[in-house]
Amino acid sequence: MPAPAPSPFDDDVDPAAPRAAEGLARLAVVLRQDAWRVATARGLTPTQARILGELCAPGAGPARLKDVARALSVTEATTSDAVASLVEKKLLRKEPDPDDGRALRLAPTAAGRREAERVGAPSAALVAAVAALPAADQGALLRALSGTLRALLRSGEVPVARACVTCRHFRPYVHGDADRPHHCAFVRQAFGDRHLRLDCADHAAAPPEEAEATWERFVDAAPE
Ligand code: SF4
Known part of the structure; x- marks a missing residue:
């Protein structure tokens, strides 16, 4: 696609990219607030809710802790704490990894899958804003x-x-x-x-x- 012709606006305002990034950052605040509200209403932290969402995503299977941490871009230590809590709540279970007898992988329980559906829906406010x-x-x-x-x-x-x-x-x-x-x-x-x-x-x-x-x-x- 050819580059657009220069506009006098290019000289008058900041470039588009940082302003668009600022807009995305504002939306991220909305998403974080919504995720926090939904997760805490269910007795979970946002990280716990994200872990359930990752493991219950369509097509997802049991996964090792380090792979879950990588997918969520959080540290293994943070993931480990959240996983321990989810196992205690019987929303996740650890099972042997068939590819490595010394390793464990994480799998959602039936209750964990139900919980993931409740906390995993995208922000209703943001969906409504985009739908408009x-x-x-x-x-x-x-x-x-x-x-x-x-x-x-x-x-x-x-x-x-x-x-x-x-x-x-x-x-x-x-x-x-x-x-x-x-x-x-x-x-x-x-x-x-x-x-x-x-x-x-x-x-x-x-x-x-x-x-x-x-x-x-x-x-x-x-x-x-
Ligand atoms: S092109 Fe790939 S990502 Fe897109 S709908 Fe088809 S399978 Fe999914």
């Missing part, structure tokens, strides 16, 4: 978040990004339908920007070169 946007803006928001997540994955700031734009099943702009130009080779369906996934259970990470080519097509083939 025009449909095109919701699609544009998902595009922007996809690109931001991808960049943070590449810089190592986030350990995983199960987003369409990093998935080997993603085929951007292969259909003539402007409303659904993309294709998911996993479910064999056409879809549009408003359907982009940011945390898909069926995600399969594309090899780096393939991911790069997919991203370039996603950006370059977008209609102006």
Whole structure:
């Protein structure tokens, strides 16, 4: 996509990136407050709720503590404390790792799965705010978040990004339908920007070169 023409606004205000990042930081405050309120109402800490969410995510299986800590970008010590509490509450159990007889892995109990459903729903206030946007803006928001997540994955700031734009099943702009130009080779369906996934259970990470080519097509083939 060609670079936009310079605007007099470029000289008058701060660049867009830091202002957008400031907006995301404000939204993060809302999310943290909401996560704290929901988790504490259930007798959990936000970290405990996130651990349950990670282990109960669609497609997730039992995992070692260090892998859970990495996925959540928190220390193993913090994860260990939270896990001990969740085991005591009978929301998690430890079981032998079949790949390593000396290691243990974490698995949710049935009660833990029920609890994860209660505390794992996205912030209702934020969902309502996004739902009030025009449909095109919701699609544009998902595009922007996809690109931001991808960049943070590449810089190592986030350990995983199960987003369409990093998935080997993603085929951007292969259909003539402007409303659904993309294709998911996993479910064999056409879809549009408003359907982009940011945390898909069926995600399969594309090899780096393939991911790069997919991203370039996603950006370059977008209609102006
Ligand atoms: S499998 Fe999921 S992440 Fe991959 S392209 Fe399909 S919808 Fe997107």
